[in-house]
Amino acid sequence: MTTATRDLAGLTARIAEIAPGLRVETGPGATGPYAYDASNYRVLPRAVAFPRTADDVVAVLRACREAGVPVTARGGGTSMAGNAVGLGVVLDFSRYMNRILDIDEEARTARVEAGVVLDALRGATALHGLDFGPDPSSHSRCTLGGMIGNDACGNRSVRDGRTSGHVEALEIVTADGVRAVADHSGLRAAEPGDAEAVRRVARLESGLRRLVEDNLALIRTELGRIPRQVSGFQLQHLLPENGFDMARALVGTEGTCAVVTAATVRLVATAQASTLLTLGYEDVVEAAEDVPEILRWSPSAVEGMDEAIVATMRARRGSDSVTGLPEGRAWLYVELEGDDQAAVNARAAELLDTLKARGRMTGGRVVESPAERRSLWRVREDGAGLAARLVDGGESWPGWEDAAVAPENLAAYLRDFRKLLTSHELTGVLYGHFGAGCVHVRIDFDPATEAGRTVMRRFVTEAAALVVGHGGTLSGEHGDGRARSELLEVMYSHRMIAAFAAFKKTFDPDGLLNPGVIVDAAPLDADLALRELPLLDTTFGFPH
Structure with a gap:
């Protein structure tokens, strides 16, 4: 028996002693799936625990502290930034603590x-x-x-x-x-x-x-x-x-x-009345130029996406999966809500007239059918995930998918961001919460090769400087995780980084809670899944 095996056996025995009945799994079939979340990273945990009560969580934390083993809390594993993977014990709350x-x-x-x-x-x-x-x-x-x-x-x-x-x-x-x-x-x-x-x-x-x-x-x-x-x-x-x-x-x-x-x-x-406008533009920069005006109308949502999302949906789910969009190569969804449907409809018509007068749109319409509105929202929600596999057969990846700026700076940021993509010979699928200045993008990085990882690191480092130069933030909702924590020094002063470290240390003096994230960051190109696993020539790759 190896030292690591003995240590793991001792840890699980200690947990069982403190919390009889708590389910803890250690075999490769149990821990393997928890090595991944929805990000680019793979970190194999030593064990996975499935707490049923807060007292179970107490038991795990006390046992792990005694053994010096890290703990990572995990929900649905939907993290795009590698926040939900860790080397020690993973706590899965979704199985039992879901009431x-x-x-x-x-x-x-x-x-x-x-x-x-x-x-x-x-x-x-x-x-x-x-x-x-x-x-x-x-x-x-x-x-x-x-x-x-x-x-x-x-x-x-x-x-x-x-x-x-x-x-x-x-x-x-x-x-x-x-x-x-x-x-x-x-x-x-x-x-x-x-x-x-x-x-x-x-x-x-x-x-x-x-x-x-x-x-x-x-x-x-x-x-x-x-x-x-x-x-x-x-x-x-x-x-x-x-x-x-x-x-x-x-x-x-x-x-x-x-x-x-x-x-x-x-x-x-819940809103009593709502409607949706779909607005077409030549590109996402033109769409972003209209966002400040749209925000004056107090919308509940202003979402943007480019033509790659629509092309992906049609390629994957058929040409009739996307209908009702006006002419254009980029689109905004603008939702208005209120207490009275007639008043909401009147506001929508007035907003549409105002935007037409501004002259940037290629087209626009008010979507009155609730069924059609649901179908269009499905394009925005599902298309981003489907765009992991591009229409031309290439792949796109997260990693710089979550930057944000003030909405009034969005057009200028997007203009410079697209130039940065071009300078690195990269392509990005752009979408996001344009009304909040938050842009999601999947990029055709090549994390499987050393050259591709070098380009990826150089690009995200320059992108961090770019978004900070526009007064923005590296993350607008996905968190820093393993993808961006290393870059926080680009955004914050040394004194602020020290304050973050002191905050973490006050809570977690031994550094056992989700280490390598935000404070004492792991390199952004460490633990990449395609770097850690050998590339096999297998028919189960589904390259088509």
């Missing part, structure tokens, strides 16, 4: 476990005329815990913003295995009768307050500058003027500071 614990219709809140899939929550709240605002395209499989980890947004982020704006309280387990609650006024022990837990949580909060007091000017000037500034830690929520809002500060920490087991989230009323 909706309470829906308070009067208060418009819901309390849910971390593994609840978004669509399950939305289905339950719809019975009360309520909804959870953030709606990423992965809504059928992403979990609330994952959304909290990344501070996810979605198609209607113009109206609803980020997940952090909808969190009332988080139930967490700290790195040393203490249950606590983070809310809008700080941290408290989950069990007030446990004197030791109360003391440890008070000490943790005291350290965080000192950190903020020592960095007030820094936090005020570098953080919270644009709506989609997700990169790094959101320490601005801890400022005195924001009431030391610990719940919001922990959203977007990607499992690096504490493990979220449950959350109380705020719900929004």
Whole structure:
């Protein structure tokens, strides 16, 4: 028996001792699938645990701390940036900790476990005329815990913003295995009768307050500058003027500071009336030029996509899978909502006339049929995933899929970004939340070869400088993960990077929670799946 095998056996035995009945799997058939998420990375864990309760999570964290083994919390594995893979023990919340614990219709809140899939929550709240605002395209499989980890947004982020704006309280387990609650006024022990837990949580909060007091000017000037500034830690929520809002500060920490087991989230009323405009343009830059005007009309969504998305849908699902788009090579979807359908329709017609007068559109129409609107939204949601395999047979990859700028800077950024792609002889499939200035792009990188990885590293490094030059952020909703954490020094000052490290160390002094992410970053080209696995000549590659 090797030393590693003995250590793993000792760890699983210790977990079983602390939490009898907790399911922990260690075989290659169990751990192999958890080496991947939806990103470019592959990191094989030593074990996967399937907690049923917060006490199970406490047991895993305490055992792993004793053994010096890292822990990575995982929801649906939908991470595009490599946030949900790790070397030690992976906690899968989606199998058992997936219950909706309470829906308070009067208060418009819901309390849910971390593994609840978004669509399950939305289905339950719809019975009360309520909804959870953030709606990423992965809504059928992403979990609330994952959304909290990344501070996810979605198609209607113009109206609803980020997940952090909808969190009332988080139930967490700290790195040393203490249950606590983070809310809008700080941290408290989950069990007030446990004197030791109360003391440890008070000490943790005291350290965080000192950190903020020592960095007030820094936090005020570098953080919270644009709506989609997700990169790094959101320490601005801890400022005195924001009431030391610990719940919001922990959203977007990607499992690096504490493990979220449950959350109380705020719900929004379902819109009574809505309509959709589809607008055609010659290219995405022209489309972005109209975004500031569109935002004056208070839309609930402003989504953009280029011709590659539409071509992919038609190639994969048939020519009739995309109908109703006006002439053009890029499109905006603009959704308007309100309390009265006639008033919404009138606003839509007026907006369409205003945009026609501006002269950038190649065409536009109001989509009145609900069925047609659903079909068009399907193009936006499914097309991006299908574009992983391009129409010409090539492949496209994430890695620089999540940058954001202020909406008024979007056209200028896109113009320069396309020049950067061309200079590296790369092609990008562009789409995203144009109303929030957030651009997703899949790029035809070649991560399987050394030359391709060199181009990829050079490109994303230059892209980071470009987006920062436009006042933007490396991540607008997917988080930094393994794809962008190394580049945070391009975006933030050395003092801010040091403050991030101090924040992480206050929560996790041993560095065991999702290491290599945000703080002490792993190289962005390490652990790439196509680098770690040999390329085999196999008929199961499906190159066609």
